[in-house]
Every structure is written in C-alpha cells, then in structure tokens.
Amino acid sequence: MTSFFIVTPSSMSLEREPEPSSPLTAPLTQTEATPLHAPAIVNFVASAEPAAAEGPPSPIRQYLNTCSNGGLADKTFAAVMLVCALSIFAIVLFILSILIARSRLSLSQFGFGFFTRSAWDPVSGDFGALPFIFGTLATSLLALAMAVPLALGVAIFLSELCPARLRAPISFLTELLAAIPSVVYGLWAVFVLVPIMRDQLGPLLVTYLGWTGLFGGYNFGVGLLTASIILAIMILPIISSITRDIMQAIPVSQREAVLALGATRWEMIRTGVLRNARIGIVGAVILGLGRALGETMAVTMVIGNHPDISKSLFSPANTLASVIAGEFSEATSSMYLSALIEIGLALFLVTIVVNAIARALVWAVTRGAPARVH
Amino acid sequence: MRPPTNYKSRSMRLNSAWRYGINHLVTGLAILSTALVIVPLVAILVYLIYKGASSLNLDFFTHIPAPVGETGGGMANAMLGSGIVLVLASSMGIPVGIAAGVYLAEYGQGKLLAMAVRFTADVLNGIPSIVMGIAAYSLIVMRQMHFSAFAGGVALAIMMVPTITRTTEEMLMTVPHSIREAALGLGVPKWRTVLSVSLRTASPGIITGCMLAFARVAGETAPLLFTAFGNQFWSFKLNEPIAALPLQIYVYAISPYDEWHRLAWGGALVLILMIMVSVTLVRIYAGRGVLKGAS
Structure with missing residues (x-):
C-alpha cells in the first residue's frame, strides 16, 4: 500500500x-x-x-x-444497486401473490377448514391438509428431540472444551455435512437406514419400548420414525454450527468473571455462556425447526407417502413438503393442483414466520450489544 | 481441573466433590455426544464415497442411461442438463445477488432499508426449496403449458440470490475503508471505486461465495421436480424438459433396478465432490483473509 x-x-x-x-x-x-x-x-x-x-x-x-463527485454515472450505479437489493423484497411478495392466485380455487372451496379436515381423496375431489400437518409436526418435533441435545453437546465441546488442533477439522466436517444435498441423504437412507430400521432397530424398539404403544403395527422400515431420524441427522450440523457461533460471540470476560469466583468449568459454561447465549440458542433450534419443516427430498424417499394419522411411529405418513413432491406431477384436476399449491402456500407462510423469529433471536445475540448479565 | 484441598468442613468437601463430579460428568457427556455425532456422519460420508467410487467409470461421464435391463450407461445427459440449468441460474442469480450485496455494504450502512433487506434475505434463505419449485411452476410452466429448463433455472436463481447477497456484503465489509478513501481521494468516482477497488479487493471471497451458492443449488432436487422435470435423452433446448443430476439420482434411487441404483450412487459422489471442493475453497479464503490475496 x-x-x-x-x-x-x-x-x-x-x-x-x-x-x-x-x-x-x-x-x-x-x-x-x-x-x-x-x-x-x-x-x-x-x-x-x-x-x-x-x-x-x-x-x-x-x-x-x-464534494460533488459523480453526476449521472454515480447516481445510475447507486440506483441499479438499490433496485437489485429491493428485488429481494419483490421475490418474496411475488412468490406470495402467485401462490395465492394459483390456489384460489381451493381457498374458496374449503376455506380455513382445509387445515382441519383429514380427508384426502383426489378421486372425489375432497381435500384436507390435517394428515400432512400432523406428519410435518410429528417428524420435525421428533427430529428436534433427537438432534437438539446432541447438537448442544457438540457446540459446547467445540466452543469450550475442544483442543485447538481438533477445532478446525471438526468445524470443517460439520460445514461439509450441512452442505450435502438432501437427495444424497435420502439415497443413503433408502439403502442403509431403512434396512437397519426394518431388521435391527425396529425389533429392538418393539421389545423394549413396545409397552408405550408407539411402536405398534407392521414395521416396513419406512415411516415416521425413519423420516425423523434422517431429519435429525440433516439438521444436526446446522444447529450445532450456529450454536457454536453464538457461544463464541459471548465475551471472554464473562467466562473469566465466573471462573474467578471459583466456579468449575461446567458452572462457568452454565452461568457464563449458556445463560447469556440462551436466546440465540433458542433461535438456532427454531432455525433447525424451520429447516426440518420444509425438508423435502430425503423425507419423501423414506416416509412411506400415505396420508394417515396413526399413533404408531412405524406407520407410513406424509408431510406438507413430501405430498407436494410426491403428488404434484400426478395432479390431473385443477382442484387437486390448487389444493397442493395451497399446501405450498401454508408451508411458505409457516417457514417465513419460523425463520423470522429465529433470525431475530440469533441476531439479538450475535449482533447486538455485549451480552447482558443476569 | 483439580478440586482444591484446604477445606474447612466436611460438608464443604462433599459439596466440592459433588460440583467437580458434575463437571466431569458434563464434560464426558459433551465429548460423548460429539463422538456420537461425528462417527455416524463420517460413516455416511465414507460409505457414500466408497459406493460412489465403485460405480464411477468412463461410461458414466460419456453415455446416456441404458434402457432398463441392460447394464452400462451413464449420466452424461444429466450432467450436461445440470450444467445448462445452473449456467442459466447463475447468469440471473449472481449479478442480482452481488449487486444487492454491494448496496448493503457500500450504500446502505446504518439505513433501516438495508436492515430490512438483510433480514428478508436471511428469511428467504430459509424458505423450503420446494416452494420455489411451485412458484416457478405457477409462473412459467402453467403459462407455457410445458416443463422447461428455463423454469428450473429461474427457481434455482431465486435460491442463489440471498446466499450471494450475504456473502458479498460480508466480504466487502472486510475491505478497509482506507483503500476506498485512497481511491476517492485521487478523484475516482464512487461507482468506479466500488467496481475496481472494493469489489476487486474482495473478489476472491466473493467468487468462492458464488461457488458455494452454486454447489448448494447444484444439489437441489425439489425445485426441479416440476420445472426441469427430467429427461432420459440428450436435450439442449431451454424451453423443453431437461435432465438434471439430482433429479436423476432421485428417480433412480426409488426405482427397483440395481443398475440404476449404481448410477445413483455415482451421481451422488459427483455432487459430493463438487461440494467438498467449494467448501474447502471457502474455508481457505475465509481463513487467510481476502486482503492478503489481493495486495
């Protein structure tokens, strides 16, 4: 220079x-x-x-x-940049309007009852989204229940306990795994996870947890539980890497203060790190939830694709995203198509809300003032 | 960590032992959960590479799929199709994404509008890809009455924009103000400063950011299901259905034929290799800092 x-x-x-x-x-x-x-x-x-x-x-x-420094060229350039930035708003509004326009048929036919009825009969033209809402919520929440404790453990390890030499390779690995396409996870699940579920894990669950009544019915290997497991595997890297970033954004002085009072390392992590980062961690979990709600390909490949509401975790089911992926190209009547687009609209609105909440929470920790002390 | 030894009473000693016990327990749990996560994930990766490597050969890259019942064949048409759709998507998504990032970093500092754009980009990033597919279907396919490569390109372009915007912004923020001021001080107009000083200095980071966005959408299947639709043969036209690698993997994975399964594993390996390269490059650039590469 x-x-x-x-x-x-x-x-x-x-x-x-x-x-x-x-x-x-x-x-x-x-x-x-x-x-x-x-x-x-x-x-x-x-x-x-x-x-x-x-x-x-x-x-x-x-x-x-x-100083006057540009004249026309400068103003034009700034305007073009502004238009491109505004196009991001335009994209969101445009998706919203076109989904509403194309699902008008089903919106006017079923109204809000669309989301509370469990009928899904393309032949007689009777549609309700309840089975898919159930499938989406069941798989996403089960996946979160499996992934969140493990992701927290990984984040604590990476941010507080890990030797410096191991940190870079493990972070790299989690980034890599977060970037692997959904269809590849689906491929693995179809050929490895489904046989394991059918032949090894499924019978074990029936023997030891059969009394809960959650593992009734015939175990095909595909179904709610398999879909939840693959979802958990897919959202784990995302949740753990965001949680780790949030923990590292907590100032070192917080940790030093707690340690200086004679705390053990776990007490330091609990009071100095986790308590300060909790809003951001909730944000990271909700971000994982948003990802799980909209995950399509891997779930479609292993969930069994059947609009059922069943107590058994082995039973085939369907989610909002997977029913679109599975049935969209078969939709022959305009009402069928309109109902599927309405499901897409619902998915769009739900994920916008979930993501907005999550981003706001994550930003509150990583971008705001130094963490508050409680 | 070792508990201190100069205790005044027995209860204090017990309390301390309890606290240190919990400490060790939690440390152990954190290490255990990391192992529980890393080992299966590595196993998945290794298995994919192993299965993929044994199914890749020269035919895979030069032939179109063989008819059912015959062995051999490859995914050449799918790779070409993916390439065409991705070039389309990049030519629409990358300029818009970079320009939006330039606005955020160079013009919008501290403005409410910029905050809103940033927030919307982050939210848009989390919207399921299948919704983009339906939107592109509703806009283009329903109007044209047939599936097309162009519709697939639009769906993927929309997905690329928010990622590229955020990376560009972050990379531009690492360019020191003194460099911009030097250019402005020499009488260079602002638009020229942005193009040949800011963007140029940050270009390694921005290029790798674009590569990462490219690799991400290269693996997307859901937006292509009812836009590009897939094709068993060579196709070059933009307004006709076209094959794409992730689509082909999906179709072959749920098919009952062993030969098609083999092709699906090979395709998965190609996708993973692409992603590995781009993630590695991003880490290299993010790690060494953009400026060292530019000066």
Missing part, C-alpha cells in the same frame, strides 16, 4: 490539474520539486488509518462526501 501512495501522486500530478482547495492534493503539487514531502504524505495516510478503522465516516470521507 505504501508503494501505491508514493507512485501514484507523481503520475496523477502530471495528468490532472490539482485543485488548490483540496487538502489531499495540495501537497502533491510540490512532489516534483521537493521529494522530501513524499514521506510526509505517507505519514499522513498512516496516521489517518487507525481513525478510519474505528468508524465508517472518517474525516477524509466526510470531506469527500461533501
């Missing part, structure tokens, strides 16, 4: 007519005659640097903002 500043002034002074009023260009007019000024410029820039790093509007910037 130093060389940048020493080289350019001389060439600039040849090309441009320097303005005497500008504090930056004024010394440059003398660079040819008195080379001793060059180090002075470098010093000036170097001393201005720390000030610039602290807050965005440094004195130089403020001065430059008051």
Whole structure:
C-alpha cells in the first residue's frame, strides 16, 4: 500500500490539474520539486488509518462526501444497486401473490377448514391438509428431540472444551455435512437406514419400548420414525454450527468473571455462556425447526407417502413438503393442483414466520450489544 | 481441573466433590455426544464415497442411461442438463445477488432499508426449496403449458440470490475503508471505486461465495421436480424438459433396478465432490483473509 501512495501522486500530478482547495492534493503539487514531502504524505495516510478503522465516516470521507463527485454515472450505479437489493423484497411478495392466485380455487372451496379436515381423496375431489400437518409436526418435533441435545453437546465441546488442533477439522466436517444435498441423504437412507430400521432397530424398539404403544403395527422400515431420524441427522450440523457461533460471540470476560469466583468449568459454561447465549440458542433450534419443516427430498424417499394419522411411529405418513413432491406431477384436476399449491402456500407462510423469529433471536445475540448479565 | 484441598468442613468437601463430579460428568457427556455425532456422519460420508467410487467409470461421464435391463450407461445427459440449468441460474442469480450485496455494504450502512433487506434475505434463505419449485411452476410452466429448463433455472436463481447477497456484503465489509478513501481521494468516482477497488479487493471471497451458492443449488432436487422435470435423452433446448443430476439420482434411487441404483450412487459422489471442493475453497479464503490475496 505504501508503494501505491508514493507512485501514484507523481503520475496523477502530471495528468490532472490539482485543485488548490483540496487538502489531499495540495501537497502533491510540490512532489516534483521537493521529494522530501513524499514521506510526509505517507505519514499522513498512516496516521489517518487507525481513525478510519474505528468508524465508517472518517474525516477524509466526510470531506469527500461533501464534494460533488459523480453526476449521472454515480447516481445510475447507486440506483441499479438499490433496485437489485429491493428485488429481494419483490421475490418474496411475488412468490406470495402467485401462490395465492394459483390456489384460489381451493381457498374458496374449503376455506380455513382445509387445515382441519383429514380427508384426502383426489378421486372425489375432497381435500384436507390435517394428515400432512400432523406428519410435518410429528417428524420435525421428533427430529428436534433427537438432534437438539446432541447438537448442544457438540457446540459446547467445540466452543469450550475442544483442543485447538481438533477445532478446525471438526468445524470443517460439520460445514461439509450441512452442505450435502438432501437427495444424497435420502439415497443413503433408502439403502442403509431403512434396512437397519426394518431388521435391527425396529425389533429392538418393539421389545423394549413396545409397552408405550408407539411402536405398534407392521414395521416396513419406512415411516415416521425413519423420516425423523434422517431429519435429525440433516439438521444436526446446522444447529450445532450456529450454536457454536453464538457461544463464541459471548465475551471472554464473562467466562473469566465466573471462573474467578471459583466456579468449575461446567458452572462457568452454565452461568457464563449458556445463560447469556440462551436466546440465540433458542433461535438456532427454531432455525433447525424451520429447516426440518420444509425438508423435502430425503423425507419423501423414506416416509412411506400415505396420508394417515396413526399413533404408531412405524406407520407410513406424509408431510406438507413430501405430498407436494410426491403428488404434484400426478395432479390431473385443477382442484387437486390448487389444493397442493395451497399446501405450498401454508408451508411458505409457516417457514417465513419460523425463520423470522429465529433470525431475530440469533441476531439479538450475535449482533447486538455485549451480552447482558443476569 | 483439580478440586482444591484446604477445606474447612466436611460438608464443604462433599459439596466440592459433588460440583467437580458434575463437571466431569458434563464434560464426558459433551465429548460423548460429539463422538456420537461425528462417527455416524463420517460413516455416511465414507460409505457414500466408497459406493460412489465403485460405480464411477468412463461410461458414466460419456453415455446416456441404458434402457432398463441392460447394464452400462451413464449420466452424461444429466450432467450436461445440470450444467445448462445452473449456467442459466447463475447468469440471473449472481449479478442480482452481488449487486444487492454491494448496496448493503457500500450504500446502505446504518439505513433501516438495508436492515430490512438483510433480514428478508436471511428469511428467504430459509424458505423450503420446494416452494420455489411451485412458484416457478405457477409462473412459467402453467403459462407455457410445458416443463422447461428455463423454469428450473429461474427457481434455482431465486435460491442463489440471498446466499450471494450475504456473502458479498460480508466480504466487502472486510475491505478497509482506507483503500476506498485512497481511491476517492485521487478523484475516482464512487461507482468506479466500488467496481475496481472494493469489489476487486474482495473478489476472491466473493467468487468462492458464488461457488458455494452454486454447489448448494447444484444439489437441489425439489425445485426441479416440476420445472426441469427430467429427461432420459440428450436435450439442449431451454424451453423443453431437461435432465438434471439430482433429479436423476432421485428417480433412480426409488426405482427397483440395481443398475440404476449404481448410477445413483455415482451421481451422488459427483455432487459430493463438487461440494467438498467449494467448501474447502471457502474455508481457505475465509481463513487467510481476502486482503492478503489481493495486495
């Protein structure tokens, strides 16, 4: 950077007519005659640097903002950038409006009762989304119940206990696993998880937990429980990596304060880290919930695709997303299609709300002021 | 950690032993849960690589799928189709995403509007991909009355925008203000400063961010189910159904034929390798800082 500043002034002074009023260009007019000024410029820039790093509007910037500096090109460029940023709003509004427009048929036919009726009969044109809402909630909540304790353990390990040498590879692995496509997890589940569920895990569950009544019926290997397990595997890396980021955003001084009072490491984690990070951790869990609600391919491949509300975790079921994936291309009547699009609309609205809550909670911890002390 | 030894009373000693016991118990549980998570996940990864590697061969990359009952064949048409759809999606999604990121970092600092855009981008990022598929179907396929590669490209482009916006913004924020000020101080207009100083300095990070977004949507199946739809043969036209790798994996995985299962594993490995490369690159750039690469 130093060389940048020493080289350019001389060439600039040849090309441009320097303005005497500008504090930056004024010394440059003398660079040819008195080379001793060059180090002075470098010093000036170097001393201005720390000030610039602290807050965005440094004195130089403020001065430059008051100059007229662009005219049409600058305004056009800024406008194009603004339009692109606004297009993100436009995308959301556009998806919403087109989904409402295309599901009008079913909206007017069934009204709100669409979400409370359990009929799903494409032949006679009778549609209700209750079985899919049940399937979605059951799989997502079961997946959360399995994933959250483990994800918390992983996050605590990575953020507080892990030796520095192991931290990078494990974080890398979780990032990688969060990026593996849904269909690949589905492929693995179809050929590895389903046989395990059918032949090993399923009979074990029936023997030891059969009394709960949750494991009745015939075990095909596909069904609610298998879908929940694959969902749990898929949301685990997401929840644990966000939770770890949140824990690392808690200031070290909080930890040191608790340790200085004579706390053990766990007491330090509980009172110094988890209590400060709890809002963000709830946000991370809700973010995982949002992901689980909308997860399509892997669930479609192992859930059994049958609109049933059953007590047994072995029974085939269907979720909001998987019924769309499974039946959309078979939808022949316009009412059938409209009902499926309405399910998509419901999924869209629910995930928007869930994600908005989660983001707000995560932002509260990672972007806000230093964590509050309770 | 070792409990201290200078206790005044027996109850204090017991209390201390209890506290240190809990400490060890929880530490053990955290390590156990990490092992419980890492070991199966690594097992999945290794299994996928093992199954995929044994099904990849030259035919896989040069042939279209063989008819049912015949062995051999590959997924060349699916890879080409994926490529076409992804190029379409990138050409729409990347410019918009980068421009929105530039707005957030260079023009919108501290503005309420920028906060709202940032928040909406994060929320849009969490919307299920199948919803994008339905939206593109409702907009394009229902109007044209046939499936098309273009509709698939639009669905994937919408998914790319929020990721690229946020990465671009974060990478631009790492560019020091002094560099921008240097350019502005030399009389360079702001638009030129953004293009040839800010974006250029942050370009390694932004490019890898785009790669990551690309790799993410490359594995998306749900938005393509009723837009690109899939095709068993070569297809090059943008307004016709086109094959795509993740779609083909899905169809082959739920089919009853062993030969198709083999192809599905091979396709999965190709997808995973792509993602591994992009995640690794992102880590390299995120780790060493953009500026060191630029100066």
